[in-house]
Amino acid sequence: MFKFLVSRILSIVPTLLLVSMMVFSLQQLMPGDPAKILAGEEQSPEVVAYFRAKLHLDDSLITRYGYWIKDVTSGDFGVSQRTEQPVLQLIGTKLPVTFELATLAMFFALLIGIPAGILSAVYRGSVIDHGVNVVALWGLSTPNFWLGILMILFFSVYLGWLPASGYVSPVDDLWGNLKTMIMPAFVLGNSIAAVIMRHTKSAMLGVLSSDYIRTARAKGLSEKDVIIKHALRNALMPVITLGALELGTLLSGAVLTEQIFSIPGFGKMLVDAVFNRDYLVVQGTVLVTACGYMFANVAADFAYFVVNPRLRR
Amino acid sequence: MVGLVVFSVQAQTLRIGLAEDPDVLDPTLARSFVGRIVFTSLCDKLFDIDEKLNIVPQLALSYDWSADNKAVTFKLRSNVFFHDGEIFDANAVKFNIERHKTLAGSNRKGELSLVSSVDVIDPLTVRFNLSAPFVPLLAQLADRAGMMVSPKAAKSEGDKFSQNPVCSGPFKFVERVAQDKIVLEKFNQYWDKGAVNFEKVIFQPIPDSTVRLANLKSGQLDFIERVATNDIEKLETDKKFKVSKITELGYQGITINVGKSEAAKKNALGKDARVRQAFELSLDRQGLIQVVMDNEATLGNQWVPPSNTFYAKGTPIVGRDINKARALLKEAGVTNPVVKLLTPTTSDAQRLALVIQAMAREAGFDVQIQSTEFATTLNMADQGDFDAYLLSWSGRADPDGNVYSFHACKQPLNYAGYCNQEVDALLNQSRTEKDTAKRKKYFDQVAAKVNADRPIIYLYHRNWLWAYNNKLQGVKNIPDGLIRTKGLKLAS
Numbered sequence: 001m002f003k004f005l006v007s008r009i010l011s012i013v014p015t016l017l018l019v020s021m022m023v024f025s026l027q028q029l030m031p032g033d034p035a036k037i038l039a040g041e042e043q044s045p046e047v048v049a050y051f052r053a054k055l056h057l058d059d060s061l062i063t064r065y066g067y068w069i070k071d072v073t074s075g076d077f078g079v080s081q082r083t084e085q086p087v088l089q090l091i092g093t094k095l096p097v098t099f100e101l102a103t104l105a106m107f108f109a110l111l112i113g114i115p116a117g118i119l120s121a122v123y124r125g126s127v128i129d130h131g132v133n134v135v136a137l138w139g140l141s142t143p144n145f146w147l148g149i150l151m152i153l154f155f156s157v158y159l160g161w162l163p164a165s166g167y168v169s170p171v172d173d174l175w176g177n178l179k180t181m182i183m184p185a186f187v188l189g190n191s192i193a194a195v196i197m198r199h200t201k202s203a204m205l206g207v208l209s210s211d212y213i214r215t216a217r218a219k220g221l222s223e224k225d226v227i228i229k230h231a232l233r234n235a236l237m238p239v240i241t242l243g244a245l246e247l248g249t250l251l252s253g254a255v256l257t258e259q260i261f262s263i264p265g266f267g268k269m270l271v272d273a274v275f276n277r278d279y280l281v282v283q284g285t286v287l288v289t290a291c292g293y294m295f296a297n298v299a300a301d302f303a304y305f306v307v308n309p310r311l312r313r
Numbered sequence: 314m315v316g317l318v319v320f321s322v323q324a325q326t327l328r329i330g331l332a333e334d335p336d337v338l339d340p341t342l343a344r345s346f347v348g349r350i351v352f353t354s355l356c357d358k359l360f361d362i363d364e365k366l367n368i369v370p371q372l373a374l375s376y377d378w379s380a381d382n383k384a385v386t387f388k389l390r391s392n393v394f395f396h397d398g399e400i401f402d403a404n405a406v407k408f409n410i411e412r413h414k415t416l417a418g419s420n421r422k423g424e425l426s427l428v429s430s431v432d433v434i435d436p437l438t439v440r441f442n443l444s445a446p447f448v449p450l451l452a453q454l455a456d457r458a459g460m461m462v463s464p465k466a467a468k469s470e471g472d473k474f475s476q477n478p479v480c481s482g483p484f485k486f487v488e489r490v491a492q493d494k495i496v497l498e499k500f501n502q503y504w505d506k507g508a509v510n511f512e513k514v515i516f517q518p519i520p521d522s523t524v525r526l527a528n529l530k531s532g533q534l535d536f537i538e539r540v541a542t543n544d545i546e547k548l549e550t551d552k553k554f555k556v557s558k559i560t561e562l563g564y565q566g567i568t569i570n571v572g573k574s575e576a577a578k579k580n581a582l583g584k585d586a587r588v589r590q591a592f593e594l595s596l597d598r599q600g601l602i603q604v605v606m607d608n609e610a611t612l613g614n615q616w617v618p619p620s621n622t623f624y625a626k627g628t629p630i631v632g633r634d635i636n637k638a639r640a641l642l643k644e645a646g647v648t649n650p651v652v653k654l655l656t657p658t659t660s661d662a663q664r665l666a667l668v669i670q671a672m673a674r675e676a677g678f679d680v681q682i683q684s685t686e687f688a689t690t691l692n693m694a695d696q697g698d699f700d701a702y703l704l705s706w707s708g709r710a711d712p713d714g715n716v717y718s719f720h721a722c723k724q725p726l727n728y729a730g731y732c733n734q735e736v737d738a739l740l741n742q743s744r745t746e747k748d749t750a751k752r753k754k755y756f757d758q759v760a761a762k763v764n765a766d767r768p769i770i771y772l773y774h775r776n777w778l779w780a781y782n783n784k785l786q787g788v789k790n791i792p793d794g795l796i797r798t799k800g801l802k803l804a805s
Binding site: 030031032033034036037038039040041042043044045046047050051054080082083084085090093149152153156157160163164165166167259260261262263264268269272275277 | 334335336337338339342343344345346417418419420422423472473475476490491492493494517518519520521523524527528530531532533685686687688689691692695706707718725726
């Protein structure tokens with residue numbers, strides 16, 4: 001298993017290099033001169049020239065990539081051209097925020113998705129199944145921004161229970177942090193819950209009709225044990241895969257959710273950086289996101305080992 | 314009891330919702346409008362402006378121009394301290410002006426280009442020597458070019474200064490979490506600390522106007538800027554809030570490529586002033602304001618609003634006249650001219666472009682909207698790759714800041730490519746004249762000439778729209794759209 005994990009981790013390196021090349025060159029295709037955007041409203045020629053020189057914009061693409069990757073490999077991701085804050089520092093402060101949001105969103109998604117999937121499979125064709133399907137369809141088809149605004153208007157403006165937006169660090173105030181994160185995490189987890197529910201249901205249906213379940217029932221095990229201990233454990237395999245893949249959805253969904261709820265996370269930073277042509281921030285953020293995505297896949301591989309004993313042989 | 318304590322702590326903090334996240338927090342390098350809102354609480358300037366755009370003292374108490382207008386002497390306020398405890402004096406002014414002029418990437422270099430040197434006369438007297446007379450200097454010093462930072466902190470922090478800016482304003486810097494908040498706290502050694510009524514000011518960037526408003530309504534914020542125009546009507550009827558509407562210093566206009574590139578010669582609009590006049594006559598400004606701005610703007614046809622001292626009354630706003638527009642097109646020998654209107658992708662700009670398209674069609678113009686993200690529009694405008702370009706300007710206190718860079722030959726913001734030697738001469742003369750009445754005459758002539766040539770068709774002046782807790786008192790409605798936190802207080 002150790003050998004397998006090491007080989008999986010090593011395979012990340014060339015992929016990351018490829019990602020770095022892609023993000024760098026794709027960004028150059030973006031229209032507009034970053035020096036002019038960074039120069040602000042006044043468009044002073046000296047300031048435009050300053051940014052052109054600072055960002056090596058007059059050098060070739062390969063030379064510019066060389067400058068950047070050399071700095072990155074030595075741990076220097078540069079500074080944001082807009083705020084002069086170091087990119088690594090920005091990532092360091094934003095990453096835990098988005099991580100918390102994604103974790104809570106996944107928590108909501110699993111909390112809703114798995115039991116709903118089980119119920120739907122066990123009571124297939126019943127009112128419960130149809131009810132769960134309707135809720136799942138609603139979850140899939142509700143846009144984040146719409147649900148977000150509605151929740152803000154209801155829970156913040158009308159009821160006054162939760163803050164409308166913003167972020168409080170859990171270190172400063174844990175309860176305050178949860179109050180700011182409940183709505184965005186629910187909004188973000190909502191659509192994934194529907195996907196998880198559907199996968200759980202189809203996996204459970206497959207498993208519930210298999211021979212070993214029939215055997216378990218024949219042995220006289222209670223229905224609860226059959227479902228939770230035998231069926232669910234096997235049915236969770238595709239759900240774990242899905243969970244890892246949905247991490248990408250969570251991160252991209254976080255872009256919009258963070259924007260609506262003004263959460264200072266990764267997604268919001270990325271959107272702002274793209275519009276401000278803050279190249280170093282975009283490149284650093286995408287690289288770190290790709291890293292996270294790849295490690296999540298390695299983690300999923302690791303989880304297979306834990307859940308499925310056949311892979312450990 | 315607990316409730317009282319909570320209220321007391323909250324009452325000491327002023328929470329302001331901003332429409333964007335500010336850029337670098339160093340007045341020398343700063344480039345964004347929203348950054349100026351934060352600086353207004355953080356960094357005092359040599360001068361400020363009041364509601365009527367008069368230059369009023371802040372760190373400088375008075376000014377005295379030399380006879381040839383090539384030097385100006387300032388008397389400075391005594392007993393002023395920077396946030397790090399350092400004293401503010403003439404040497405600090407000299408350091409700051411030189412820093413503005415020499416720091417790599419300084420955005421103030423152009424604003425102070427005519428300041429050739431600074432002499433320290435005594436600790437509280439300083440003289441600026443100019444290479445040519447430049448009256449708008451005072452207005453520049455009432456903005457970021459006049460902001461003073463602690464020389465000691467600037468030297469010791471170097472390129473990290475913006476992460477912990479040290480100025481001499483009513484509030485000092487505590488922390489910044491990018492895209493989340495900027496926290497300032499009361500500066501106890503402030504020279505006018507009696508006017509500072511909050512212990513803390515927290516600026517929170519919330520780009521979505523609906524969410525910004527929701528935060529105000531739910532009590533998370535005390536003050537929000539740039540309220541959406543369609544939310545104003547409801548807010549005005551809500552007794553829990555007050556609304557400020559301030560006519561901006563800037564404008565919304567249509568820049569026309571009259572000489573920026575070869576494209577100008579190929580397009581009827583760029584080639585012929587009569588076609589531009591017809592285009593203007595096809596537009597109903599009042600209609601535009603009603604549909605696009607929900608009536609939250611003032612009609613305009615110049616770079617300053619009609620209420621401004623420097624507005625040229627001899628060049629009045631002309632109403633819509635479709636018949637005259639058609640006649641002018643006929644006279645110019647043009648039928649159904651095609652106009653490619655370069656438009657940023659913001660919803661306001663899109664709406665404006667659509668209404669312009671519909672209005673101009675009635676006079677025979679075929680307006681084709683080229684909708685492109687702002688960064689790209691800037692590039693296209695710079696290369697002259699457009700016929701007409703929807704562009705707004707946030708405005709400056711002195712009219713020079715609204716007109717020189719746009720209409721003088723080869724200036725950086727002259728996207729129209731307009732160049733008229735007479736206009737250049739008049740603009741340069743206006744920079745040398747201290748007397749407002751005489752200076753106004755120069756601008757009157759510039760307005761008449763520019764209005765005839767129409768490199769920019771000015772449409773209207775938007776309102777700065779603020780909404781705030783009705784207990785908040787002392788709000789100053791200054792046309793630069795910057796929130797003065799000094800003097801604000803909550804009614805008991």
